[in-house]
Amino acid sequence: MSFDDDIRDYGVYAIRPNRQLVKVGIKSVNDYYHGAYELHHFIPKSIRKINKELYARVEHLQKLFLIPKNIHQQLHGCSDNFDYHGFKWFDLLFSRRKWKEGYYDGSFG
DSSP, X not given: OOHHHHHHHHOEEEEETXXXXXXXXXXXXXXXXXXXXXXXXXXXXXXXXXXXXXXHHHGGGOOEEEEEHHHXXXXXXXXXXXXXXXXXXXXXXXXXXXXXXXXXXXXXX
């Protein structure tokens, strides 16, 4: 799948203060400024490639986030100190541990 396919299938969300996600009208990778922003998969593409069984179980959680480049770099550090507009790292990057604990059940996304 290409990024454009993922944009079509999962939608793109901007992150706003106070833990708000706002769906944005991005239709392709050409619709945002790459110098300042990056698209980020909630569930890493590596899971889709390596563990198809797990991905099939969690794909309904998939979404793309349009985030500033510097925040994207910090996010992948998975630091307990990470906080972006009220979101912790595991709110923006899938955590198997949190999934097994039921964290994403019902109220996520």
